[in-house]
Amino acid sequence: MHKSNHLQYGLVISAILILLSVLFYVLNLSTESWVKWVSTVVIFVGVIFTCTQFAKLNDGNVTFGNVFANGFKTTSLIALVTVLFSVVFILIFPDIKEKALEEARRQMEKQGQSDDVIEKAIAMTSKMFMVFVLAGGIFGTLFFGAIASLIGAAVAKKNPNVQQPQL
Template sequence: MEQSPQTPVTQKTHLQWGILIAVIMMVLFVIYYAFAVPQQGFARWVPTLLFVVLIIIAQQAYGKANAHRVTFGELFANGFKTTAVTTSLYVLFLILFLIFVPGFKQQSLQMAREAMEKRGTMTEEQINMAMSFTEKYFSVFMLAGTIFGTLIAGAIASLIGAAFARKEGKSAPPAS
């Protein structure tokens, strides 16, 4: 009786990594809020850079969990699935945060006003109009920006991670 070569079972890691990354991003968000970290300069990019690095690390872990017998497409898909899990959990967290911590919106609006005033390129009337519009659509801007920003950053990280992850091909493991 002839045995057919067995296809190796692919280990899925996107769920646990997505949850871990979401928790890390949530903790960083709370730290930024608690310490009123201004969203300017390098501090503005720290969460995105951390997110990209963690997605790439997640892809490395996926490759390792599958003995590096993975393709570029599988690595990219895993990275994007991880991004989707992270984004979903993070957006849910932000919705709850907006509901239960109303001071966040006010703090964000105050920081935005101060940044506009500091720039000195707008009149008081223009600042008031901009702030009125921003206050009205704050939740929409925040959630849409988070969704699109994390999905775009996640896609870029997934491409980078898939390109640089170690791959040894899809051959079946040697028979024992």
């Protein structure tokens, strides 16, 4: 049985992401495109660190699969906590939705989209906003977390004590 660290690191990484989200909201930076990459970097670094610490915690007596599974459990916890936070945060501060729609409109205007296309897209996005938040948060976190888990499992020091069959 392996010692696990996915709960503690998953909660710490989630707390960091939540604090960054609140900070970016307060500083009115939440619609900046680079902000999304900050969260991705935090997830990447956090999950890889979790994987390497998992291997150390178990004195290297782990396999690639053990380390990957621990990293993906961490990722799943991060996805769950941050998506729940996002829903609550948007319900408390509904102006987040309006700011996001304004930014989407600006981007579409910058691309030279027609007014009719912009209005239809904004109307659909407005109706489906929470679905997009949920799907984007879950799948985005799981996608980047899975990649980070693979990298973490690859770089973690492994020296499993495999029992040789007796002849």
